[in-house]
Amino acid sequence: MLAPLTTFGIGGPASYFADATTEEDVVAAVIWAREHGVRMFVLGGGSNVLVRDTGFRGLVLKIGVMGVEACGDGCFEVGAGEVWDDFVEAMTGLGLAGVECLAGIPGSVGGTPVQNVGAYGQEVAETIESVRAFDVSDGKFVALSKAECRFRYRESLFNMDEPGRYIVTRVRFRLRAGGEPNLRYADLQRRLGGMEGLTLTEVAKVVREIRREKGMLLVEGDADCRSAGSFFKNPIIGEEMLGSIAAAARLEASKVPHWPAGDGRVKVPAAWLLEHAGFVKGYADGPAGISTRHTLALTNRGGATCADIERLQERIVGGVKERFGVTLVREPVLVG
Ligand SMILES: Cc1cc2nc3c(=O)[nH]c(=O)nc-3n(C[C@H](O)[C@H](O)[C@H](O)COP(=O)(O)OP(=O)(O)OC[C@H]3O[C@@H](n4cnc5c(N)ncnc54)[C@H](O)[C@@H]3O)c2cc1C
Incomplete structure (x- = not known):
């Protein structure tokens, strides 16, 4: 089961699992997966993943290359x-x-x-x-400069431009x-x-x-940190959308918290949108819920499945969309 390898404590089994403690292990695993026609998922500390209840049909490769x-x-x-x-x-x-x-x-x-x-x-x-990184497409190690990593807010080459390649x-x-x-x-x-x-x-x-x-530190026995941290990204929107949000909340635009995000766009705290759409701290939907100390963290309140978390996600995304016209985007990676 993958659940114990994730901070959510959710997720079914992987068909195959390997620990890679050296770069040679990484290469061997990639070759093995290719030869056997098996999909691969790279796992780190499991703190930003939501694994499906059916698990992952393929090889989960846990990266344990150490050394400083x-x-x-x-x-x-x-x-x-x-x-x-x-x-x-x-x-x-x-x-x-x-x-x-x-x-x-x-x-x-x-x-x-x-x-x-x-x-x-x-x-x-x-x-x-x-x-x-090992470039799975070219079958060789590469040193990617900071510019090549194309870092931006919660995005990079690795999760957006070429997911799964490195x-x-x-x-x-x-x-x-x-x-x-x-x-x-x-x-x-x-x-x-x-x-x-x-x-x-x-x-x-x-x-x-x-x-x-805020329940954002992993502490044994703290149910609020059975999560993947912030579940939604802060949306980056145009000024006119900010105006619509303010109108829906019956506020002046200046009263809606926001900060510049470049190109004349602004970032609005997703937590504010949730709270103003009725999804407040401690909100519970069966075994899935919102942390009692952090609005953006969806939590496994005990025995939650991936389906429970996804149902709550859909309810929140739908509620915020209906209230403000903004579509929230999930931050953790869905596996399976
Ligand atoms: C309580 C809590 C608080 C958090 N607070 C924050 C916060 O303040 N800010 C923040 O940005 N995030 C936060 N997070 C999210 C998470 O901790 C980070 O995103 C973290 O960097 C994920 O690393 P990981 O090793 O656990 O990756 P995993 O969850 O194992 O994997 C996440 C993604 O990264 C990929 N990945 C992991 N390792 C590698 C690798 N070696 N090579 C290629 N791909 C890889 C996986 O394939 C997957 O797509 C929080 C999470 C929790 C549970």
Whole structure:
């Protein structure tokens, strides 16, 4: 069963399963799958997937390539199977800036470039220098520069432009020695309330505390974190759509939270749309629900199936569409 390998705790079996702890294992698995005409799904920490109850008909390849190698001048090449938050802890401990606000994000290092993880005003793309990956189409390893990874909001080459083509084995980061912590995000500024001279480790600790309070940190026994984090992306819309949302909410456009997203478009918090369409924290639909502490996290309240989560997803997407005319897009990857 794949359920125990995911943070949702949901999902049926895979026909075949393999652990890849070396790059040679990755290549061998790709060749095996090709020779046997079997589909393949690459799994990291399972924190951004929703696996169908029928499981995955094919080979699930779990990436466990480990190792952290210092390349000098704040540069580190890190195995895709390393736990992301362990890497953050190590870097902040060394006084290296660039990932401190990404503390507490679950999953593997190799999973971070896939959706360009971001939180509290920071995105992993800011510190990634290059990604080493096996190109399944060409059958060879490639080093993709940051520009080639085409990072944008929760999107990249890996999940949007060429999904399934690259298996990430190592990520090269460049961090800033002596760099100041990033304190751009309002929630973080509020919490720190003018505290000065905080170390990177202290900032990362505060970020983990905020996440824990919101059920966005993996904590044993906390039902609110039986999720895949934010289930919906924040929609990026045109100004006229913002006007329609405001009209539907009987508010002035300036009262609808939004921030610039480039090209004259704006990003609206999906959580605000959910709440104003009646999908509030603690909303329950049988064993599926909305976290009691974070509107955007759909949770497995105990014994939920993929079908339960999908039913709730459809209800929310339909409700928000009907109320505001905006179609929300799911963030986690549906497997199976
Ligand atoms: C409680 C909680 C809080 C979260 N908070 C945040 C947050 O603040 N910000 C944020 O951006 N995300 C957040 N997430 C989502 C998730 O943690 C990240 O997207 C994470 O980077 C996923 O990594 P993973 O290793 O678990 O990937 P998985 O869930 O295993 O896989 C996700 C996708 O990446 C692909 N993938 C994984 N590893 C590789 C690889 N080595 N090569 C190629 N493809 C690969 C998979 O095929 C799949 O398509 C949260 C999740 C949870 C459960």
